[in-house]
Every structure is written in C-alpha cells, then in structure tokens.
Amino acid sequence: MNWINNVVRPKINGILRKREAPDNLWIKCPDTGQLVFHKDLETNDYVVPTSGYHMRMPAKIRLESMFDNGEYELVKTPEMPVDPLKFKDEKRYVDRIKDAKAKTGMDDAVMTGKGKLNDLDVVISVQDFSFLGGSLGMVAGESIIKAMMTAVEEKKPFILFAASGGARMQEGMLSLMQMPRTTVAVQALRDNGLPYLVVMTNPTTGGVTASYAMLGDIHIAEPGALIGFAGPRVIEQTIRQKLPSGFQRSEYLKDHGMVDMVVHRHDLKETLSKLCRMLTKSEQIESAFFGSHLLNPPKSENKSSEILDAEIVSPVDEHIVEDPDANIITIEGDKQ
Numbered sequence: 014m015n016w017i018n019n020v021v022r023p024k025i026n027g028i029l030r031k032r033e034a035p036d037n038l039w040i041k042c043p044d045t046g047q048l049v050f051h052k053d054l055e056t057n058d059y060v061v062p063t064s065g066y067h068m069r070m071p072a073k074i075r076l077e078s079m080f081d082n083g084e085y086e087l088v089k090t091p092e093m094p095v096d097p098l099k100f101k102d103e104k105r106y107v108d109r110i111k112d113a114k115a116k117t118g119m120d121d122a123v124m125t126g127k128g129k130l131n132d133l134d135v136v137i138s139v140q141d142f143s144f145l146g147g148s149l150g151m152v153a154g155e156s157i158i159k160a161m162m163t164a165v166e167e168k169k170p171f172i173l174f175a176a177s178g179g180a181r182m183q184e185g186m187l188s189l190m191q192m193p194r195t196t197v198a199v200q201a202l203r204d205n206g207l208p209y210l211v212v213m214t215n216p217t218t219g220g221v222t223a224s225y226a227m228l229g230d231i232h233i234a235e236p237g238a239l240i241g242f243a244g245p246r247v248i249e250q251t252i253r254q255k256l257p258s259g260f261q262r263s264e265y266l267k268d269h270g271m272v273d274m275v276v277h278r279h280d281l282k283e284t285l286s287k288l289c290r291m292l293t294k295s296e297q298i299e300s301a302f303f304g305s306h307l308l309n310p311p312k313s314e315n316k317s318s319e320i321l322d323a324e325i326v327s328p329v330d331e332h333i334v335e336d337p338d339a340n341i342i343t344i345e346g347d348k349q
Contacts, residue, residue, distance in 0.1 A: 042066050044237075058278050067215060067235045067278055071117070072124040072141035075174060079137055079282055085128030088136070088163055090120040091155040100183040109183070113144045122147045122177070123156035127163065130172075131286035133293075136164040139174040142216070147177035149221055150184045154191025157225065161198040161209075170208040170289040175226040179219015192224035199228045208292035210285060213240050213263070213272070231288055233281070234263035234272045 039048040044066040054061065058078060059068040070078075077083035100106040114120065122144040127136045138160040140147040147153075157173070164171035180188040202209045211229030216239040223242055234240060241261040249256055259265040266272040276284050 040068070043068075060278050065236065065277075067237060069142050069176065069215065070278075071143065072119060072139040072174075075139045076124065076126045076137060079130060079172075079285070080126065080128040081131065085126035085137075088125035088127060088156075088160055090123070090125075090152060091159055093151045093155055096183075097151075097187060098183070098185055100185075102183075106183040109145065117141060117144045119144050121150070121152040121156060123153045123160075125156060125160040125163075127167070127169065130282065130289065133286055133289055134167070134169045135172055135289060136160055136167070136169050137172045137174070140176045140221075142176040142178070145181065147221075148179060148181035148188075149177060149191050149219075150181035150188050151191065153181075154188075154195055157191075157195050158198045161195075161202055164207055165201050165205050168205070168207065170210065170293060171202055172210045172212065172285060172289075173225070173229070174212045174214055175217045175221055176214045177217060177219065177221040177226075179221060189220065192220050195225040196228065199225055208289055210288060212276075212281065212285075213238055215239050218242065218244065230292065231274070232272050233274045233276050233284070234266065235278055235281075236263060236275055238263040240266055240272070 037051055040051055040054055041048055042061045042064050044061070045064045047061070047063060049061055049063075054068065055074075059070045059074075060066070061068065076085055095110060096105075096107045098106075119141060123138055123140055125136065125138040127134070129135075130137070138157055140153070160173075161171055163169075180191070182188070199209060208231075209229050210231050210233065211226055213226060213232065213234045215235065215237060217226055218239065218241055222240065239261055240263060243251075245256050245261055257265070263272055263275045267275050274284070
C-alpha cells in the first residue's frame with residue numbers, strides 16, 4: 014500500500030498535472046494586443062514583426078546591435094554614494110537599488126561602450142528604462158559625464174540612446190544637479206568639435222529631456238516614442254483641454270521641428286554611421302554616400318549633391334532629413 018501511495022500516485026499526478034508556461038514566453042504587443050513569441054521578438058531587434066511597434070530594448074543588447082560584430086569595450090560605471098539621503102518610502106532606496114541590479118544585471122541606469130560602428134570609432138551610452146525607469150541619479154549622471162569625457166579624450170563621436178522617466182526622486186537635489194553637470198560635459202564635446210547624436214526612445218521625459226537629451230547636434234527618435242517633459246495626462250489636467258492626436262509622439266514632434274529624424278530601429282546603425290562620417294569629415298564619407306562613385310562623385314544640379322560639396326562644420330544646428338530618391342542624407346536649413 015505504501016508503494017502505491019509513495020511511487021505510483023505521484024507518478025500519475027505528475028503526468029496529469031498541467032505544465033505551467035514561463036511568464037515571458039509570449040509577449041503582448043501594446044499597440045495591437047497580438048501575442049508574439051519572445052524568440053521572434055528578440056531576433057527582430059525587439060520590434061513586433063506585424064505591427065512594427067518598437068518595444069523597449071535592454072542596454073546590453075542595444076550596444077551589441079550597434080557595434081560591429083557585437084564587440085565593444087565596456088566603460089566602467091563610476092563609483093558614487095549609494096544612498097546619500099538615507100531615503101525610505103514604502104521600501105528603502107538601497108533595497109530598490111539592489112533589486113534593480115539583480116533584475117537587470119547593470120550597475121545603474123546607464124551603460125557605456127566604445128568600439129567600431131561600421132569601422133568608425135565611437136562612444137555609445139544607453140539608458141535602460143528597466144533600471145528604476147532609467148531615472149537620472151548621481152551614478153547615471155556621472156556615467157554620462159564620463160562617457161562624454163572619454164569621447165573628448167579619444168576624439169570620438171558620442172552617441173546617446175535616451176530612455177528615462179526623469180530625475181530620480183530618491184536623491185532629491187543631488188539628482189537635479191546632474192542636469193547642469195551633464196550640460197557642461199555636452200559643451201566640452203562642442204568645444205572640441207565632436208559630434209553628439211541623440212536617439213530618443215520610448216519614453217524620454219522629465220529632467221533628461223530638459224537637459225542633455227535635447228542638446229544634441231542631431232536629434233533622432235524611434236517611431237512612436239513618447240518624448241516630452243510632463244506627460245500628456247498631466248498637461249491635459251493642467252490646461253483642461255484635449256490634446257491633439259499623437260501629441261508628444263516622435264512623428265508629431267518631427268512635424269513641429271523638435272525632432273530632426275524618425276528612424277526605424279533596423280536603419281539606426283546605418284543612419285548613425287553616415288551622420289558621424291559626415292560630421293567628422295571622415296575620409297570614407299564619399300564611400301558611405303556614393304558607393305561605387307567614390308573616385309568621381311556625381312555632379313549635378315541636385316540640391317543633395319550641392320550640400321555634400323559644401324563645407325560642413327561640426328557641431329551643426331541644421332535640420333537633417335533623409336532623401337529617399339538619392340538614398341543619402343541632406344541638410345535642408347536651420348532649425349528655428
């Protein structure tokens with residue numbers, strides 16, 4: 014009888030017991046509600062294949078997708094005081110930091126790497142929204158400053174992928190002080206004539222938008238990204254008016270001059286490398302734009318060719334758009 018209870022019944026129960034699927038096996042598209050297999054999403058750079066919705070991308074995978082062969086040198090995150098204000102709400106701040114580190118495998122919300130982007134040396138920083146909403150604290154601010162100064166020391170273009178809910182409230186004024194500090198670092202890039210490109214992903218809001226995310230030479234946004242200072246719900250409640258459709262989304266902001274380009278994630282690497290070569294006057298710029306016509310770039314009355322022949326000064330404040338007919342990037346005028 015013991016043999017039946019101890020051996021036979023557990024085996025039968027194990028066969029009949031319903032297997033539980035992992036929670037992250039299928040991912041729901043926020044736009045259409047369609048379920049997408051997680052492997053299909055990962056192989057498509059976290060873009061939903063059917064709807065084209067751009068999901069949030071982990072910082073480590075973002076860096077691997079930008080650098081040639083996924084190879085780069087990680088810039089170490091600076092060490093800063095963890096909880097200078099001894100902040101506590103429903104949970105201690107130090108415990109929130111520990112949980113975020115365990116969840117993401119990151120030291121803080123910013124990860125920086127340096128390597129080759131289509132054979133061009135660059136420094137890239139990525140904010141990860143999964144680490145406390147990508148919030149800007151002392152460590153994140155110091156990481157961005159170190160990344161910019163690394164670009165200055167090594168004379169390399171700097172690219173930032175912004176994704177943040179704003180300043181980190183648990184650090185109070187110390188968090189807000191990162192806004193002017195990062196602004197000074199941006200000025201160092203400009204003083205040295207180095208390109209600073211910003212790619213705004215979903216979402217880019219709060220103090221990050223009010224500081225270094227909007228100080229780039231060229232502002233690029235991923236499709237459908239929420240970009241602004243206060244959220245649309247807060248604005249509607251304040252002004253007591255209904256906001257226009259698509260307000261604060263990347264396409265709306267491009268139409269109103271706040272964003273220079275809206276670029277699909279699959280085209281980001283090629284677009285960034287072209288812009289970096291153009292702004293640094295790289296010897297390979299003609300190769301990037303003219304392909305087989307490197308030795309004899311086409312001369313025509315086309316506005317795009319005239320612009321490429323003109324002297325380009327970095328950093329720039331021109332409005333950059335893509336010319337689909339010529340498959341190149343042109344400058345159409347000053348932003349007002």
